[in-house]
Amino acid sequence: MGRGRPPTPLQTWGSLHTSQVRPGAFRARTRVRDDDGMTRQVTAMGTTKAAAERALREKLVRRSPPTTASMSHQLPLRDLAALWLAFLRSEGRLEATTINEYERLLHRAVLPQLGDLRLRELSTSRVEAFIVDLAATSASRQRKAKVVLGAMLDMAVRHDALVVNPVRQTSRLRRPKTETRALTLGEVRRLRAALRDSMTSDRSGPRESPDLTDVFELMLATGARIGEVLALRWSDIDLDSAPPTLTITGTIKSEPGRATYRKDSPKTDSGVRTLALPRFAVAMLRGRQREQDPNDLDAVFVTRNGTWHQVVNMERRWRRVRESAGLEWVTPHILRKTVATLISERVDAEAASKQLGHSSSAITREFYIAKPALAADVSDLLQELADSAHDEGSPR
Structure with a gap:
């Protein structure tokens, strides 16, 4: 007894079928097997048979299969932010004050600029430009925004709404080098x-x-x-x-x-x-x-x-x-x-x-440790280099 036709591999589709709906309108369709094992029909329209099939292929390439928490690459970033904050609060690993700080940063710095973009629209170059522009506000806000945005998009990757996290591909931030400063005894008295x-x-x-x-x-x-x-x-x-x-x-x-x-x-x-x-x-x-x-x-x-x-x-x-x-x-x-x-x-x-x-x-x-203005006094130690020469006689 034969085993029958093997199932279509995950994330692939079968043959394309095209039919004319009405004069000047064609529908192309195929069946796609998603990661959850379910097979779903995908269709696209075009003015000709070739145009309909071309539109269907483009749709298949861009298509994001359904994922948990209704998350897909079509999700606006502000909706992902709400899901991420809810996840952090339910997880209970971080302090409530820390999550509140993340939320303030998102609403003040990130979402006004990127909130209406779909996840698929968050290219590395677009995210890079946003992070670079934040430097004009403050280096601290720039660094924190990159951390929060990166952690949030990691969640989208875990749910297969994104293949890669665009934040991880951006340029490394250089922390401004500042000298650690401590109080002198005179300043403590003041x-x-x-x-x-x-x-x-x-x-x-x-x-x-x-x-x-x-x-x-x-x-x-x-x-x-x-x-x-x-x-x-x-x-x-x-x-x-x-x-x-x-x-x-x-x-x-x-x-x-x-x-x-x-x-x-x-x-x-x-x-x-x-x-x-x-x-x-x-x-x-x-x-x-x-x-x-x-x-x-x-x-x-x-x-x-x-x-x-x-x-x-x-x-x-x-x-x-x-x-x-x-x-x-x-x-x-x-x-x-x-x-x-x-x-x-x-x-x-x-x-x-x-x-x-x-x-x-x-x-x-x-x-935390301020560098001393004067290096430790090791002059007596270094003097031994000269004393050893006198002990052995002057060089010829």
Whole structure:
């Protein structure tokens, strides 16, 4: 008994059949076997038999078979963006704040320019031109837009809506080389003076809280991120141990539609760390313990309403202080770089990396340690090269 005709291979079609529908109108048709094993009919029209068959062949070449999530190369990019964001939220791997940042970037930078294009229209040259133009806005936005657009189109590739991701074929972005900058001891003194002045200056509204001054001191004492410092609880601090210690176990998060909250893990897994405290930080914390009323959060830094401080509010107050000190360039992150630079100079980069909670000392070296203006004094060591010559006599 014969086995019968073998099935048509996937993504191929059979013979073309053409018929005249009416004078001057011909229909060409064939059957295509898609990746899901289903066979579907595809047709095209033309004014002649040859024109109809030519139109059908072109349609077959451009055709994208049905895929999961109703995704095809005909899908507009803005619809893919909605599917991608929904996937990220359902996956639960990324923080809600990170996904919200992606969404803002898409609506502000990517979709206004590319949102109405179909996936099949996103050629490498078109994507390249878009990314290059973003450099005029900011190098940071250009880099982030490329990452987000690339990840989104990777999803289209996984669902067979695209064969290749055009973002992966674009030119590599060159990160502008900038010198890492850290505070000098003189600049630290200027900032402390500006913080003191902010507490005593005449201003309308309620009296300034001392929290910003103490947050500044604790960031200098630990190299911790501002969100990590604001998330500290008294249960994370042991002032009676030898040496006194502080353990970073969380960070502060703010999301639309939700009150600011403490996330019970820092930015990265390596961010969980216990740090020895210098004497000036211990003195400051003991003072806060004596003067601060207990709160339901067990928070070291708490608002007048008994809630966690928002990072953005603290940074807003910090901008006023740094401007009054004539140090507009000093962001809270500069304090981390100052700590890393000092530890690297006195110990090594590996110790600085562990203090900051980095997963690799290479990150610390590249982005957090300022290069000294003067190289280490090794003149006595180099003098030995001349002394050895005198010991052996002058050369002939």
